[in-house]
Amino acid sequence: MRQHLASARTIAEWLEHQPAVESVDYAGLPSHPQHALAVRDYGGLSGSVFSFTVRGGRPAAERFFDALRLFSRMTNIGDTRSMALHPATTTHLGFTQETRDRLGIGDGLIRLSIGLEDAEDLIADLDQALPAAG
Numbered sequence: 001m002r003q004h005l006a007s008a009r010t011i012a013e014w015l016e017h018q019p020a021v022e023s024v025d026y027a028g029l030p031s032h033p034q035h036a037l038a039v040r041d042y043g044g045l046s047g048s049v050f051s052f053t054v055r056g057g058r059p060a061a062e063r064f065f066d067a068l069r070l071f072s073r074m075t076n077i078g079d080t081r082s083m084a085l086h087p088a089t090t091t092h093l094g095f096t097q098e099t100r101d102r103l104g105i106g107d108g109l110i111r112l113s114i115g116l117e118d119a120e121d122l123i124a125d126l127d128q129a130l131p132a133a134g
Contacts, residue, residue, distance in 0.1 A: 004048035007119040011112070014123050015052050020060075020130040022108060026050035048114040049077050058107035060133035061086050065110065067129035070121060082115035082122055 012026035024031075027038035028046035038046045054061045065073065071084040085091065092105045100106070114122065 003116050004114055005045050008048040008114040010119040011114060011122055012050055018130055020055055020133050022053040022055045024052040051109055051111045053106055054108040054110060054133045056133055058088060061108045061110055064129050064133040067132035068125055070125035077113040080116045082117055083113045085111040087111055
């Protein structure tokens with residue numbers, strides 16, 4: 001679990017500084033609205049599943065998603081392998097746009113479940129895929 005949590009935080013911090021990323025939803029980041037709550041209740045250990053939004057909406061998110069090489073493209077979470085999911089075209093596809101918007105499932109949203117691979121390898125995969133979003 002230490003590896004899951006440490007890698008997730010490292011990756012979330014890296015994503016937060018990428019120009020192609022609109023936002024990162026990870027309570028372990030000081031910029032997150034619930035960061036103080038995560039620190040108080042969980043010692044700042046905010047889990048290994050989080051999401052981020054790619055600039056450019058659904059077309060950009062789909063290009064990014066298709067460019068991933070190391071992340072498995074799956075709908076489950078909590079594995080030893082890192083996985084990525086585009087909720088707007090998978091788990092929430094049957095929802096209306098209005099419902100997805102209300103739930104915070106934007107067209108550019110990508111969910112990551114961080115596994116046990118080296119964080120640098122995962123960042124390298126994200127780094128090579130992000131240009132496809134642009």
